[in-house]
Amino acid sequence: MGDVKGFLKIKRSKTEYRPVCERVLDYHDVVKPRSDEQSRDQASRCMDCGTPFCHWACPLANYIPEWNDLVFHQQWEKAYDLLKATNILPEVTGRVCPALCEHSCVLGINDDPVTIRENELAIIEYAFKHGLVKPELPKKRTGKKIAVVGSGPAGLSCAVHLNRQGHKVTVFERDDKVGGLMRYGIPDFKLEKKILDRRISVWKKEGLVFKTNHEIKDKKELKGFAAVCFACGSRVPRDLKVPGRDLKGIHFAMDYLVRSNKSKKAEAKGKKVVVIGGGDTGADCVGTANRQGASCVVQIEIMPQPADRRTADCPWPTFPRLLKTTSSHEEGAERHWSIITRKFVGKNGRIGQIICEKDGQPFAIEADLVILAMGFIGPEPIKGLNSKDFTCGDMRRGQSLIVWAIHEGENAAEAISNYLFLREPKR
Numbered sequence: 163m164g165d166v167k168g169f170l171k172i173k174r175s176k177t178e179y180r181p182v183c184e185r186v187l188d189y190h191d192v193v194k195p196r197s198d199e200q201s202r203d204q205a206s207r208c209m210d211c212g213t214p215f216c217h218w219a220c221p222l223a224n225y226i227p228e229w230n231d232l233v234f235h236q237q238w239e240k241a242y243d244l245l246k247a248t249n250i251l252p253e254v255t256g257r258v259c260p261a262l263c264e265h266s267c268v269l270g271i272n273d274d275p276v277t278i279r280e281n282e283l284a285i286i287e288y289a290f291k292h293g294l295v296k297p298e299l300p301k302k303r304t305g306k307k308i309a310v311v312g313s314g315p316a317g318l319s320c321a322v323h324l325n326r327q328g329h330k331v332t333v334f335e336r337d338d339k340v341g342g343l344m345r346y347g348i349p350d351f352k353l354e355k356k357i358l359d360r361r362i363s364v365w366k367k368e369g370l371v372f373k374t375n376h377e378i379k380d381k382k383e384l385k386g387f388a389a390v391c392f393a394c395g396s397r398v399p400r401d402l403k404v405p406g407r408d409l410k411g412i413h414f415a416m417d418y419l420v421r422s423n424k425s426k427k428a429e430a431k432g433k434k435v436v437v438i439g440g441g442d443t444g445a446d447c448v449g450t451a452n453r454q455g456a457s458c459v460v461q462i463e464i465m466p467q468p469a470d471r472r473t474a475d476c477p478w479p480t481f482p483r484l485l486k487t488t489s490s491h492e493e494g495a496e497r498h499w500s501i502i503t504r505k506f507v508g509k510n511g512r513i514g515q516i517i518c519e520k521d522g523q524p525f526a527i528e529a530d531l532v533i534l535a536m537g538f539i540g541p542e543p544i545k546g547l548n549s550k551d552f553t554c555g556d557m558r559r560g561q562s563l564i565v566w567a568i569h570e571g572e573n574a575a576e577a578i579s580n581y582l583f584l585r586e587p588k589r
């Protein structure tokens with residue numbers, strides 16, 4: 163532990179954002195980068211607890227107190243070595259992970275938790291800036307060919323781990339570019355795509371082969387591979403089957419976000435936008451609609467407004483479901499909770515109004531563009547798949563988080579390696 167009294171002297175620094183009036187005009191990262199000195203100060207707040215609950219709460223079991231200490235002592239190279247031992251994509255989790263760790267930080271019991279996620283980001287950005295991130299080539303090749311279907315964080319994690327164990331891995335992706343929801347779901351203002359490209363170029367040097375624009379429709383197409391892992395996500399959206407659903411101008415969130423991520427076309431320009439669904443996907447739609455020049459944005463949610471602080475039923479160190487006001491909400495959105503959508507009404511086949519209900523009272527919201535962001539119900543079907551096939555990420559556990567997808571990919575890689583080893587003929 164660097165500074166035993168660090169947490170008494172230094173306050174948690176708030177994430178600094180670019181001004182709203184500036185950032186809504188572009189799609190660049192909304193967050194301002196922190197200096198190495200600020201990171202050093204923030205890392206000094208870590209108390210190096212005997213039982214580090216942060217480490218327990220991080221699905222990747224990142225060595226958090228250890229790398230905080232190294233950052234405090236400005237031993238960035240060692241901090242990077244520890245970080246890369248558990249996380250293949252810290253530049254992504256360091257930007258968009260909901261920081262499960264911080265909700266379990268012991269300092270958070272009676273003070274603000276350590277800025278663990280931003281410290282993680284500081285380490286990996288230092289590593290890239292100083293040329294520390296190098297391809298990790300396997301010592302020898304096993305000669306086994308493995309296919310991974312889907313290039314989201316789960317598929318990539320599985321592929322990277324298998325490749326580093328010496329197997330020859332090919333990743334099949336139906337989109338034109340690698341990354342899954344990190345590429346075409348999460349908007350650039352949260353995660354710029356050059357961040358993904360920088361990492362993918364390193365993995366290509368490690369020997370990973372990517373086949374994009376290549377959808378696998380039937381398992382039979384993968385004959386010749388010693389093992390296959392399916393990491394196709396969970397993309398079938400939950401629909402809202404109320405009268406008027408077939409009116410023009412009602413879209414699923416992912417269709418809307420993919421179009422925006424691919425073309426930046428201002429689909430919402432001058433429109434009254436209503437986002438149905440109060441979660442993170444909905445928040446990404448709010449931010450996108452504001453950047454596209456929507457005349458107003460309203461977000462409605464069927465569930466009641468969450469509490470703004472821990473309640474008795476979600477005590478520390480559990481992850482609490484709290485009211486979240488994201489940078490997208492700060493850019494402008496009216497939010498309403500406990501709203502039931504009863505029907506869509508319109509003129510000439512286009513949406514014009516949503517008839518809603520709150521506490522038994524009906525009311526209408528004007529809308530020219532409606533975005534359904536109510537979650538996903540499961541994966542799309544692939545012919546020939548059965549319960550004995552290897553799978554990971556959202557496809558296996560349902561809609562979740564990048565950090566869990568990375569963890570699942572690593573587990574799947576281990577299971578595949580064990581399976582191949584057990585099938586090896588006895589000599």
Ligand SMILES: Cc1cc2nc3c(=O)[nH]c(=O)nc-3n(C[C@H](O)[C@H](O)[C@H](O)COP(=O)(O)OP(=O)(O)OC[C@H]3O[C@@H](n4cnc5c(N)ncnc54)[C@H](O)[C@@H]3O)c2cc1C
Pocket residue numbers: 258259260311312313314315316317318334335336337341342343344347348352376377378379393394395396419442443446542544554555556557561562563564565567
């Ligand atoms: C809008 C949005 C914002 C999000 N924001 C965050 C966030 O800020 N932080 C966070 O932690 N999590 C976030 N999530 C959740 C996170 O993105 C997912 O949990 C994670 O990407 C799941 O990873 P995955 O690899 O399992 O699946 P995906 O990322 O969905 O990747 C699956 C890939 O498989 C491909 N594929 C599917 N079928 C086939 C096929 N038959 N052949 C070939 N390829 C195929 C798909 O094209 C896709 O590229 C967000 C989700 C959404 C929808």
Ligand code: SF4
Pocket residue numbers: 219220221222224226255256259260261262263264278279282565
């Ligand atoms: S991956 Fe997420 S939970 Fe783990 S240390 Fe980073 S921010 Fe925390």
